[in-house]
Amino acid sequence: xxxxxxxxxxxxxxxxxxxxxxxxxxxxxxxxxxxxxxxxxxxxxxxxxxxxxxxxxxxxxxxxxxxxxxxxxxxxxxxxxxxxxxxxxxxxxxxxxxxxxxxxxxxxxxxxxxxxxxxxxxxxxxxxxxxxxxxxxxxxxxxxxxxxxxxxxxxxxxxxxxxxxxxxxxxxxxxxxxxxxxxxxxxxxxxxxxxxxxxxxxxxxxxxxxxxxxxxxxxxxxxxxxxxxxxxxxxxxxxxxxxxxxxxxxxxxxxxxxxxxxxxxxxxxxxxxxxxxxxxxxxxxxxxxxxxxxxxxxxxxxxxxxxxxxxxxxxxxxxxxxxxxxxxxxxxxxxxxxxxxxxxxxxxxxxxxxxxxxxxxxxxxxxxxxxxxxxxxxxxxxxxxxxxxxxxxxxxxxxxxxxxxxxxxxxxxxxxxxxxxxxxxxxxxxxxxxxxxxxxxxxxxxxxxxxxxxxxxxxxxxxxxxxxxxxxxxxxxxxxxxxxxxxxxxxxxxxxxxxxxxxxxxxxxxxxxxxxxxxxxxxxxxxxxxx
Amino acid sequence: xxxxxxxxxxxxxxxxxxxxxxxxxxxxxxxxxxxxxxxxxxxxxxxxxxxxxxxxxxxxxxxxxxxxxxxxxxxxxxxxxxxxxxxxxxxxxxxxxxxxxxxxxxxxxxxxxxxxxxxxxxxxxxxxxxxxxxxxxxxxxxxxxxxxxxxxxxxxxxxxxxxxxxxxxxxxxxxxxxxxxxxxxx
Numbered sequence: 001x002x003x004x005x006x007x008x009x010x011x012x013x014x015x016x017x018x019x020x021x022x023x024x025x026x027x028x029x030x031x032x033x034x035x036x037x038x039x040x041x042x043x044x045x046x047x048x049x050x051x052x053x054x055x056x057x058x059x060x061x062x063x064x065x066x067x068x069x070x071x072x073x074x075x076x077x078x079x080x081x082x083x084x085x086x087x088x089x090x091x092x093x094x095x096x097x098x099x100x101x102x103x104x105x106x107x108x109x110x111x112x113x114x115x116x117x118x119x120x121x122x123x124x125x126x127x128x129x130x131x132x133x134x135x136x137x138x139x140x141x142x143x144x145x146x147x148x149x150x151x152x153x154x155x156x157x158x159x160x161x162x163x164x165x166x167x168x169x170x171x172x173x174x175x176x177x178x179x180x181x182x183x184x185x186x187x188x189x190x191x192x193x194x195x196x197x198x199x200x201x202x203x204x205x206x207x208x209x210x211x212x213x214x215x216x217x218x219x220x221x222x223x224x225x226x227x228x229x230x231x232x233x234x235x236x237x238x239x240x241x242x243x244x245x246x247x248x249x250x251x252x253x254x255x256x257x258x259x260x261x262x263x264x265x266x267x268x269x270x271x272x273x274x275x276x277x278x279x280x281x282x283x284x285x286x287x288x289x290x291x292x293x294x295x296x297x298x299x300x301x302x303x304x305x306x307x308x309x310x311x312x313x314x315x316x317x318x319x320x321x322x323x324x325x326x327x328x329x330x331x332x333x334x335x336x337x338x339x340x341x342x343x344x345x346x347x348x349x350x351x352x353x354x355x356x357x358x359x360x361x362x363x364x365x366x367x368x369x370x371x372x373x374x375x376x377x378x379x380x381x382x383x384x385x386x387x388x389x390x391x392x393x394x395x396x397x398x399x400x401x402x403x404x405x406x407x408x409x410x411x412x413x414x415x416x417x418x419x420x421x422x423x424x425x426x427x428x429x430x431x432x433x434x435x436x437x438x439x440x441x442x443x444x445x446x447x448x449x450x451x452x453x454x455x456x457x458x459x460x461x462x463x464x465x466x467x468x469x470x471x472x473x474x475x476x477x478x479x480x481x482x483x484x485x486x487x488x489x490x491x492x493x494x495x496x497x498x499x500x501x502x503x504x505x506x507x508x509x510x511x512x513x514x515x516x517x518x519x520x521x522x523x524x525x526x527x528x529x530x531x
Numbered sequence: 532x533x534x535x536x537x538x539x540x541x542x543x544x545x546x547x548x549x550x551x552x553x554x555x556x557x558x559x560x561x562x563x564x565x566x567x568x569x570x571x572x573x574x575x576x577x578x579x580x581x582x583x584x585x586x587x588x589x590x591x592x593x594x595x596x597x598x599x600x601x602x603x604x605x606x607x608x609x610x611x612x613x614x615x616x617x618x619x620x621x622x623x624x625x626x627x628x629x630x631x632x633x634x635x636x637x638x639x640x641x642x643x644x645x646x647x648x649x650x651x652x653x654x655x656x657x658x659x660x661x662x663x664x665x666x667x668x669x670x671x672x673x674x675x676x677x678x679x680x681x682x683x684x685x686x687x688x689x690x691x692x693x694x695x696x697x698x699x700x701x702x703x704x705x706x707x708x709x710x711x712x713x714x715x716x717x
Contacts, residue, residue: 111537112537175544179537179540179541179544182536182540183536183537183540186536187533187536213540213543213544213547214543214547215547216544216547217544217545217546217547217548217550217551218547218548218550218551218554219551220548220551221548221549221550221551221552221554222551224551225551225552225555236555239599239640239695239697240599240638240640240697240698240699241638241699242640244558244562247554247555247558250554250558251551251554254551254554312646314646314647
């Protein structure tokens with residue numbers, strides 16, 4: 001292992017700092033630079049996707065058609081979903097992984113640094129292509145982020161081809177990023193660090209990376225079939241030619257369900273790092289946390305059809321997918337109980353990362369519970385395609401995935417920048433976000449149960465009050481993210497010098513490194529002492 | 532540098548891409564075995580029950596049609612409902628008329644409800660096995676010959692056979708642009 005590390009370092013000997021100028025960012029193979037680029041890209045996409053959410057919520061502020069025409073409204077819901085899933089959440093976690101995984105396992109860099117550069121630089125092109133569809137004749141894709149056939153084939157706007165290639169490119173990027181993480185974790189851990197001594201964040205990303213490698217090719221396959229149906233007269237999803245549109249949903253959700261765990265498992269890892277630090281205790285039940293991650297990942301492959309209970313399925317199939325789905329609540333429950341047990345009788349303090357982590361545990365659990373309601377096949381017939389579903393997945397994605405990323409950024413920002421962020425601004429960001437998101441998404445449960453369908457630009461009068469609340473909450477949540485942007489810029493520009501270990505009792509290899517962090521770290525691997 | 536991990540991962544990626552496509556035939560096989568989606572098998576070539584094997588069990592067959600995408604053609608079953616004995620060979624016809632003033636090609640796609648009955652409804656002869664080219668204004672009676680398997684599970688006494696008619700002129704004509712929707716001029 002040590003020999004391996006030395007050979008990797010060889011070509012770096014003559015350059016000790018980053019190159020100068022803009023080209024540094026184009027040619028960089030440094031995991032810290034690439035991590036930064038991923039995180040900035042994710043933030044930009046988060047703000048663009050957020051502006052689309054603004055359009056949606058502005059239209060839904062009052063019943064009746066107010067601002068945009070229904071076709072454009074559909075383009076907004078579609079692009080909002082695609083941008084947030086593929087542009088904001090996934091690159092955000094890859095950014096955290098790029099920064100943290102080498103630091104946490106004592107590796108000098110990622111295992112495949114040039115591929116790392118490539119996997120990042122594909123993304124701006126993929127998303128430029130996706131966003132350019134908004135300006136094309138016929139408009140952007142408006143068939144929903146799930147792009148069900150035949151809406152996305154027979155009835156799609158011509159821009160669908162650009163959408164397909166954008167998906168292909170971001171898929172290639174994700175696969176390369178995931179492969180890099182697996183190879184790093186398998187081959188470049190510091191001597192003495194076994195798999196079962198890895199930090200929980202590294203474990204969560206190892207599992208996530210395997211999910212990515214397994215299902216992103218299936219997504220590539222399904223969009224390739226769409227491409228062939230549209231341009232090469234095949235009939236994978238066209239009933240007229242002997243195909244089956246329901247087949248599309250099966251293949252899509254075979255990708256789609258593991259995908260939702262791809263977006264949440266790294267967040268599990270982040271809060272599993274943060275909660276022990278601010279509870280001043282070891283993580284409760286390390287082994288059970290690892291096994292729970294593995295169990296969730298395996299189960300995610302056999303539950304996809306709970307997204308499509310209403311397409312017509314034999315009763316045996318419905319029961320299988322219902323019970324398998326509910327089974328996921330068991331390992332997820334193990335994780336939630338372990339976080340609570342870690343906090344139990346700890347000496348807690350609530351700095352900003354901890355506030356986001358605790359909110360994650362509480363609000364992710366709310367989203368988990370509505371997930372169990374949706375898993376019940378007979379009642380899902382009522383909930384299907386209502387705002388209840390929208391409330392559910394926003395509760396697991398916003399205070400789940402997004403809070404996970406934000407908590408990680410607050411936690412590690414002092415190490416990355418060498419500067420301390422402004423704690424009172426951070427707390428303000430947290431409380432505005434917390435109030436804003438609950439005001440936005442909680443009323444959606446009520447209107448959903450009362451029958452308001454999702455993906456509509458207009459609605460019946462009885463839903464007006466809750467929708468106005470949700471819109472006001474959305475404006476509050478959205479604008480409060482500008483506090484975060486300001487905070488990060490302020491930290492980088494004029495933050496106070498941070499201590500080497502800014503958090504009392506933070507553990508892990510990343511805190512053994514000096515602050516500010518040198519450009520190259522762990523060029524000689526650290527020695528892990530077994531206690 | 533140990534390259535076995537990245538090699539293995541590349542193989543996994545390629546396999547999973549292939550698996551995505553393998554899901555297509557797998558899904559067909561799965562649907563045929565379980566009758567999922569009311570999908571029926573192709574032309575029946577099994578033994579027909581004869582004489583003493585024909586049981587007196589009576590089943591009601593219902594015939595319904597749908598026209599995809601508001602196709603303005605005439606399309607209707609000439610028998611809406613009939614009683615058949617299981618194992619008995621039956622014939623019926625469907626009337627279709629092309630109301631366009633151009634020639635067109637149609638394709639009918641079957642579906643059976645309840646889906647548990649799908650694998651017991653055998654089609655010996657069916658217009659749905661072929662595409663139907665029709666001249667402008669041409670009308671034809673399209674034949675269907677079927678038999679209900681005596682093995683039909685107890686408790687099913689009514690089978691609905693539905694045909695959806697698709698206009699596939701665009702996808703059969705060479706070098707057609709799929710985004711140009713055919714204009715209806717009747």
